[in-house]
Amino acid sequence: MTKKSYLLLLVTVLGVATIRAAGPTIAIDAASPAGKVSPYFYGLMTEEINHSYDGGLYGELVRNRALLDDPAAPAHWSAVQGDGASAAIALDPGEPLNHTIGTSLRLDVSQASKDHAAGMANEGYWGIPVKPNTRYHASFYAKAAPGFSGPIALSIQSTDGRTIYATATVSGVTQTWKQYDVTLQTRSVAPTTSARYVLTIDRPGQLWFSLVSLFPPTFKDQANGFRPDIMQMMVDMKPKFLRFPGGNYLEGDQIADRFEWKKTIGPLADRPGHRAPWGYRSTDGLGLYEFLLWCEDMNADPVLAVYAGYSLKGVHVNPGVDLEPYVQDALDEIEYVMGPATSKWGALRAKAGHPQPFKLTYVEVGNEDWFDKSLSYDQRFAQFNAAIKARYPQLKLISTVGFEQPENLRVHSVKPDVIDEHYYRTVEVFLKMARGQYEKYDRRGPEVFVGEWAAYETPFEPWNPRSRGEPPTPNMWAAIGDAAFMTQMEKNSDIVVMNGYAPMFVNVNPGARQWRPNLIGYDGLSVFGSPSYHAIKMFSTHLGDQILKATATDTDVLVSATRDSRSGTIYVKLVNSSDAEAPIQLDLQGVRTLASAATTEVLAADPKATNSIDAPGTVVPVTSKISGVKSGFTYKVPAHGIAVVTLETH
Numbered sequence: 001m002t003k004k005s006y007l008l009l010l011v012t013v014l015g016v017a018t019i020r021a022a023g024p025t026i027a028i029d030a031a032s033p034a035g036k037v038s039p040y041f042y043g044l045m046t047e048e049i050n051h052s053y054d055g056g057l058y059g060e061l062v063r064n065r066a067l068l069d070d071p072a073a074p075a076h077w078s079a080v081q082g083d084g085a086s087a088a089i090a091l092d093p094g095e096p097l098n099h100t101i102g103t104s105l106r107l108d109v110s111q112a113s114k115d116h117a118a119g120m121a122n123e124g125y126w127g128i129p130v131k132p133n134t135r136y137h138a139s140f141y142a143k144a145a146p147g148f149s150g151p152i153a154l155s156i157q158s159t160d161g162r163t164i165y166a167t168a169t170v171s172g173v174t175q176t177w178k179q180y181d182v183t184l185q186t187r188s189v190a191p192t193t194s195a196r197y198v199l200t201i202d203r204p205g206q207l208w209f210s211l212v213s214l215f216p217p218t219f220k221d222q223a224n225g226f227r228p229d230i231m232q233m234m235v236d237m238k239p240k241f242l243r244f245p246g247g248n249y250l251e252g253d254q255i256a257d258r259f260e261w262k263k264t265i266g267p268l269a270d271r272p273g274h275r276a277p278w279g280y281r282s283t284d285g286l287g288l289y290e291f292l293l294w295c296e297d298m299n300a301d302p303v304l305a306v307y308a309g310y311s312l313k314g315v316h317v318n319p320g321v322d323l324e325p326y327v328q329d330a331l332d333e334i335e336y337v338m339g340p341a342t343s344k345w346g347a348l349r350a351k352a353g354h355p356q357p358f359k360l361t362y363v364e365v366g367n368e369d370w371f372d373k374s375l376s377y378d379q380r381f382a383q384f385n386a387a388i389k390a391r392y393p394q395l396k397l398i399s400t401v402g403f404e405q406p407e408n409l410r411v412h413s414v415k416p417d418v419i420d421e422h423y424y425r426t427v428e429v430f431l432k433m434a435r436g437q438y439e440k441y442d443r444r445g446p447e448v449f450v451g452e453w454a455a456y457e458t459p460f461e462p463w464n465p466r467s468r469g470e471p472p473t474p475n476m477w478a479a480i481g482d483a484a485f486m487t488q489m490e491k492n493s494d495i496v497v498m499n500g501y502a503p504m505f506v507n508v509n510p511g512a513r514q515w516r517p518n519l520i521g522y523d524g525l526s527v528f529g530s531p532s533y534h535a536i537k538m539f540s541t542h543l544g545d546q547i548l549k550a551t552a553t554d555t556d557v558l559v560s561a562t563r564d565s566r567s568g569t570i571y572v573k574l575v576n577s578s579d580a581e582a583p584i585q586l587d588l589q590g591v592r593t594l595a596s597a598a599t600t601e602v603l604a605a606d607p608k609a610t611n612s613i614d615a616p617g618t619v620v621p622v623t624s625k626i627s628g629v630k631s632g633f634t635y636k637v638p639a640h641g642i643a644v645v646t647l648e649t650h
């Protein structure tokens with residue numbers, strides 16, 4: 001060994017020793033930002049799955065209100081009779097409400113009296129939720145055979161009929177279809193979902209019913225609106241966008257089952273609903289207009305996915321002439337969203353109550369078109385791209401085939417503005433992806449939208465029916481995987497411009513779900529956030545607009561640092577996947593004055609711990625103040641913990 005190389009070795013060894021002596025360190029370079037945080041961080045993705053809308057966010061409590069769920073029987077309805085009262089119910093396609101709703105529910109009461117009424121009951125979505133001191137809005141279409149004009153008694157009652165929670169009466173029923181409206185008010189009752197919605201008469205008669213509806217109070221009291229508690233969960237996340245309507249729900253199993261937006265707007269009596277891919281029919285009560293109001297209610301932008309000529313069972317529309325009507329449909333849809341009130345489709349939006357155009361920046365062409373093994377997506381995308389850009393050059397178009405898919409499935413004939421990547425991976429894979437997945441992406445674009453992602457922690461893939469034996473929402477270990485991946489996306493949000501966890505919702509009742517894990521769970525009365533929900537909310541509500549370079553030494557703790565350029569506030573997100581507390585020296589370089597007091601928000605728990613309807617607060621973030629903060633201070637990240645340290649600088 002030469003003297004020079006000996007000295008070099010010594011310097012290296014001493015150097016290493018010096019670094020080691022400093023211990024686990026994260027150095028944050030606040031002198032100059034490394035990039036801009038995307039203004040579209042964070043967002044939400046939604047579709048009708050796991051009873052996300054019907055039996056979920058959409059306020060309707062009556063199940064199968066239009067009687068179209070099953071052509072063979074009035075599913076979820078039953079006759080109410082007994083004690084001398086006698087009734088029969090049946091579907092009656094001979095007496096449809098109109099051309100759209102091609103059937104009705106016929107009620108034949110052969111015997112009934114004031115003391116023993118007869119009629120029909122709806123079981124709701126796993127019960128009708130009864131809340132104290134609550135006003136319910138009931139409506140229905142009805143007509144009667146000659147000889148009967150009423151009254152019809154409406155009631156929310158216990159499933160055995162013994163307890164009446166709220167009642168109302170409608171009279172003056174005629175022999176032509178007419179809509180009736182009335183309110184029902186509960187008193188000081190104990191909340192329950194063991195209830196049903198009942199319509200009875202107290203004398204013999206024959207009646208037909210359609211669109212039998214019961215709404216509890218909705219978010220911002222919107223007609224045909226949303227469940228306030230579920231809406232609030234999303235509003236609290238401060239989402240920047242909502243990607244809708246899917247997901248598989250956009251495509252349908254067959255072309256005829258796609259989300260045909262024109263059939264989802266206007267009066268409910270003009271919406272037939274449709275066969276959706278997740279095993280149950282959609283009412284489309286939550287249609288295109290409601291999706292847009294939902295965005296507005298959250299102060300989020302719509303990310304509109306348009307049907308692009310591919311459906312799940314492997315059928316596609318050939319690019320060229322065959323595809324033209326679908327392209328036109330997308331152009332019409334965009335006009336409905338953002339066209340002036342004087343335009344053909346903008347006028348319909350105005351008629352619905354929103355003359356102002358909605359803001360639209362991103363349009364996604366299809367969903368997961370890598371499944372289209374005919375390789376037609378390249379040409380289909382190009383056709384949509386040309387037509388949409390010709391009319392709306394300001395729009396950014398998203399291809400549904402990302403870099404995680406084989407080269408031959410991607411779009412090549414034009415350069416998409418954005419590509420959508422989907423990741424459903426184990427926590428362990430997400431922990432690996434957190435270490436560099438997006439560093440290698442070409443900054444010249446296209447930009448990346450991680451349109452669906454979720455870490456799962458069970459042996460079962462999310463779509464595996466065996467996963468239905470597991471809790472519907474993920475546990476703390478999954479939240480660690482999610483948070484780890486978020487540090488990676490955030491650090492690279494100059495190129496990863498949007499992301500959205502999926503699926504967002506699950507009705508936790510038996511049989512309601514097709515997928516796990518899911519972010520937010522609910523039954524008829526309550527809603528809860530999974531640990532992953534809390535992790536995402538921690539990230540999305542502590543963000544800023546500048547990415548700061550954060551270099552970790554001698555630690556496996558993952559980090560993302562960002563700053564709000566207006567206030568100077570720095571957010572340091574730390575994820576510790578190990579089972580030991582991790583003390584980290586936080587060096588802040590390039591900060592002039594650092595306030596000695598800081599705030600921390602910490603989510604830490606046993607990796608198996610989770611939340612549920614009965615225990616919604618098992619894993620929730622804890623906010624604390626810390627003092628003695630200066631560059632080089634030590635912060636201890638709890639075992640299996642996710643922490644956001646908020647530092648004030650001047």
Ligand code: AHR
Binds near residue numbers: 047247367515
């Ligand atoms: O999020 C559930 C499903 O996963 C989506 O519908 C689909 O896009 C993906 O395969």
